Amino acid sequence: MSDADDNNNSGRRPISMKRSGSGTVQQSFARGRSKAVVVEKKRKRVATPGKDAPAGKQGGKGKGGESALAAKARQLGLSEQELLARQRAIQRARAEAAERDARKKQEEEARVQRAAAEKQALEDQRRAAEEARIAAERAVEEEKRQAAEAEAARIAEEARLKAEQEAAAQAKSSKPAKAPAGGADKSKPRQPRDNTPTPAANPAENALEAMGGRVKRKGGAGGSANPNAAKQQQQQARKNERPRRGKLTIQNILDGDEERQRSLASVRRAREREKQRRIDTGKGRDKQAREVVVPEAITVSDLANRMAERAVDVVKMLMQQGQMVRQNDLLDADTAELVVEEFGHIVKRVSEADVEEGFIAEDDAEEAKVSRPPVVAVMGHVDHGKTSLLDALRSTDVVSGEAGGITQHIGAYQVQLESGDKITFLDTPGHAAFSAMRSRGAQATDIVILVVAADDSVMPQTIEAINHAKAAETPIIVAVNKCDKPDSDPNKVLTDLLQHEIVVEAMSGETQSVNVSALKRMGLEELTEAITLQAELLDLKANPDRDAEGMVIESQVERGRGPVATILVQRGTLKRGDIVVAGTQWGKVRALVNERGQQLSDAGPSVPVEILGLDGAPEPGEVLAVVDSEARARELAEYRQRKQRDASGVVSGGASASLEQMMARLKQDKVQEMPLLVKADVQGSAEAIKQSLEKIGNDEVRARVIHSAPGGVNESDVLLAKSSGAPIFAFNVRANKQARDLAEAEGVEIRYYSVIYDVIDDVRGTMEGMLAPEKREDFIGYAEILETFNITKVGKVAGCRVTEGVVKRGCGVRLLRDDTVIHEGELSTLKRFKDEVPEVRAGTECGMGFVDYQDIQVGDQIECFQVTEVARKLEA
Known part of the structure; x- marks a missing residue:
């Protein structure tokens, strides 16, 4: 175209x-x-290795008749075979990559299919479980329905039988007399037909008729031929039966024969009438005057309870008098007396201290007492083997649980001997810091075992234990321990005890002495026999049939258990559920636990137990006693707490009454204080650490424990330490996570200790660093002024000769004139000829200038000295 x-x-x-x-x-x-x-047209050509394309085909050869493969090979600088090999390798790599992609795609599709299958299986399983649940619910509902139908059928059958019996009985009672042989008397009126309805064939209808309900029947044998007669029968049945109450239920059918119950409205009306009657009766009657005991201080609510009045009325009366008070506010005795008289009661004024009367009962009669086990305190110097000896007696290992190998609590244990006798042991610490704990141990015990190491003899804490035992008038048994050591000398121990008025039986004394070895378990039987003999001589008795009294040996706060107090019952029997008071704490005994962790229902005399249920950890050494009511316990505890607060307030907040007191307080304010906060595992350890730390110091520096208590470190402790600028010393306790986080955020240091030595050493080292160093003067030389010179821009300079020692530039000097100090200062210049020199020795002349001082004369003496600072140490 x-x-x-x-x-x-x-x-x-x-x-x-x-x-x-x-x-x-x-x-x-x-x-x-x-x-x-x-235009570029590319033609594909498949070349056979070793053969060229036919010459007659288009594109077979390029310029000069060369093939495309040969041209490309020539362009790359390779042979045709190498180029073909490379192309085949590339094709194989592409094929492998495509195969990998296909395999990976298949694996991904398989994974997706597996996930879908698993999801479908889970869905099917859930659907099956739901269907099973629905089927089970339907089965339960069906069972309930069948049970209800069976119960209804049973009730209906019972109602039918009852109706039949009643109908038969009524028919028998209303049967007419037998007629004469000649037939019925026509002149007599016709007797009415029996009103008893014919039982229906349906049991449910019988049950309904038994309750007075109507059943309509259309014809049949069960229906009445005369409608009027049926109506009369129904009316008569309604008159004879009681009215139906509420709905027609199975419960109503079962309770049909019971008496009719009063309605809720009727009960309310009766209560209102009774309340009004009481009010009307009270108006016409005089109020009963009560004798009200009024102490020195009483709360509004407590006063209202004693008067049997409402606390709201007492508050209202006081508000009318111009006093704005609440129910928990305290009233003094005068105000309480006015309130009692205003309400028309009789006042009985008592002292507040009268609340303590009757807390500790008088001694029991001798005929009521029975024998009790002895209470033995193990005392002695630190590391003399007290706990190891007790371990040998108890066959336990207590010492391994004590950090540093020392006992830091009072352990109370009861041991039963092979003879059946029981002995209660108190293991007291031996360290000097636990002197108060040893004192309490001596007061609570009957016998003291004085443990003295045969290789160490009498030591300071041994003497202290002897003094405690003598102060408590407690007999002593000497146990010379470590007799198995090669260097032991028991006789030296007994001889050294003579210096402290302890004379053993071997030396014609009255004190028993036993050589023992806790490690080898030697002499244990002799020791127990000596304890039993001493107990027989003491004739220890107590009355178990009375309210318990005892002493707090130790107390602590444990997580999950609360305040726990170790109690030694001294007389009476402590039972679970008793209300006890110990110091400023009170509570109801929730549990009694012995040293083996066993729960007890009661604890008799000389039995050590741990009690749970107190509202706080009481102070060790406090007397514990059972009271009759919670009100009495609360009154005692509040009185003691108030007394303790008043005492501490007077000590800390009293004003200066004289010049001497004011000067003393000003002097005390100059003392540097190191505030500390101590938390320990038990109250005894906290008290011992506090006493030890407060003893460290002098007139310049001292430690002040702002708070010490048992239990772990909590957030309130951290906040108190932050506000006081004090570190926290945690002894055998740890801080919880919240307290650790808060301490880290507030920058409060918490130090953990397990041995009391470390606490004391750290505090001592810190307080020694707070002491001002001691300045010490060292005389280094003397010089004499030979001539004085006036130098421009310098001032007066003294030409001197060093007569003794050495003179150093910058040293301190005193200028003496006629053996009187007229100036004290420092050297400003020290020259030898015209050169500044660091020092000039004896026999050499030099020039001296003084800092800010020009009044120098020929013949004055110069005393040179150096001041060195020496770190001070606190006395042990």
């Missing part, structure tokens, strides 16, 4: 593809524009 035909057909100029040269075409556009376009 020509260009003209194309133009005629399409109406526009077509693109011309005429060749204008080799490898180019002429492209025509509208309005006569054209453009030469290079």
Whole structure:
């Protein structure tokens, strides 16, 4: 087709593809524009290795008759075989990559299918479980429905039988007399027909009729032939029966024969009438006057309870008098007396201390007492083997649980001997810091075992234990321990004890002495025999049939158990549920636990137990006693707490009453204090640490324990330490997570200890660093002024000769005139000829200038000295 035909057909100029040269075409556009376009046509050619394409085919050879493969190989600098190998390697790599992609795609599809299958399985399992649950619920409902139908059928059957019996009985009682043989008397009126309805064939209808309900029947044998008679029968039945109450339920059918119950409204009306009657009766009767005991201080609510009045009325009366008080506010005795008189009662004023009367009962009669086990305290110096000896007696290992190998609590244990006798042991610490704990141990015991090491003899804490035992008038048994050691000398121990008035039986005395070895378990039987003999001589007795009294040996606060107190019952029997008071704490005994962790229902005399249920940890050494009521216990505890607060307030907040007191207080304010906060595992350890730390110090520096208590470190302790600027010393306890986080945020240091030596050493070292160093003067030389010179811009300078020692630049000097000190200062210049020198020795002349001092004369003596600072130590 020509260009003209194309133009005629399409109406526009077509693109011309005429060749204008080799490898180019002429492209025509509208309005006569054209453009030469290079055309490149690529032909695929499959080449056989080692063979060229036929010469006659198009594209087989390029320029010069060379094949495309050869041309490409030549272009890349390779042979045809190498090029083919590379192309095949590329094809294989592409094929492997495609295969990997396909495999990966298949694996992904398989994974998706597995996930879908698992999801479907879970869904099917859930659906099956739901269907099983629904089926089970339906089964339960069906069982309930069948049971209800069976119960209804049973009740209906019982009602039918009952109705039949009643109908038979009524028919028998209302049967007419037998008629004469000639027939019925026509003249007599016709007897009414029996009103008893014929039992219906349906049991439910019988049950309904038994309750007075109506049953409509249409014809049949069960229906009445006369409607009026049936109506009369129903009316008569309603008259004979009681009215129906509430809904028609199975419970109503079962309780049909019971008496009618009062409605709720009726009960309310009766209560209102009774309340009004009481009010009306009380108006016409005089109020009963009571004798009200008024102490020195009493709360509003307690006063109202004693008067049997409402606390609101007491508050209202006081508000009318111009006093704004609340129920928990304290009233003094005068105000309470006015209130009691205002309410028309009789006042009995008592002292507040009278609340203590009767807390400790008098001694029991001799005929009521029975023998009790002896209480033995094991005392002695530290590391003399007290706990090890007790271990040997108890066949336990207590010493391994003590940090540093020392006992830091009072342990109370009861041992039963082979003979059946029981002995209660108290293991007291031997360290000097636990003097108060040893004192309490001596007061609570009957016999003291004084443990003295045969290789160490009498030591300071041994003497202290002897003094405690003598103060408590407690007999002593000497146990010379560690007799198995080669260097032991028991005779030396007994001889040394003579200096402290302890004379043993071997030396014609009365004190028993036993040589023992806790490690080898030697002499234990002799020791127990000596204890039993001493107990027989003492004739220890107590009355177990009375309220318990005892002493607090130790107390602590344990997580999960609360305040726990170790009690030694001295007389009476302590039972679970008793209300006890110990010091400022009170509570109801929730549990009694012995040293083996066993729960006890009661504890008799000389039995050590741990009690739970107190509202706080009492102080060791406090007397514990059982009281009759919670009100009495609370009154005792509040009185003691108030007394303790008043005592501490007077000591800390008292004003100066004289000039001497004011000066003493000003002097005390100059003392540097190191505030500390101590938390320990038990109250005894906290008290011992506090006493030990407060003994450290002198007139310049001292430790002040702002708070010491048993239990772990909590957030309130951290806040108190932050406000006081004090570190926290945790002894055998730890801080909880909240307290640790708060301490880290507030910058409060918490130090953990397990041995009391470390606590004391750290505090002592810190306080020694707070002491001002001691200044010591060392005389280094003397000089004599031979001549004085006036130098411009320098001032007066002394020409001197060093007569003794050495003179150093910068040293301290004293200027002596006629053996009198007229100036003390420092050297400003020290010259030898014209040069500044660091020092000048004896026999040498030099020039000296003084700092800010010019009044020097010939013949004055110069005393040179150096001041050295020496770190001070606290006295042990």
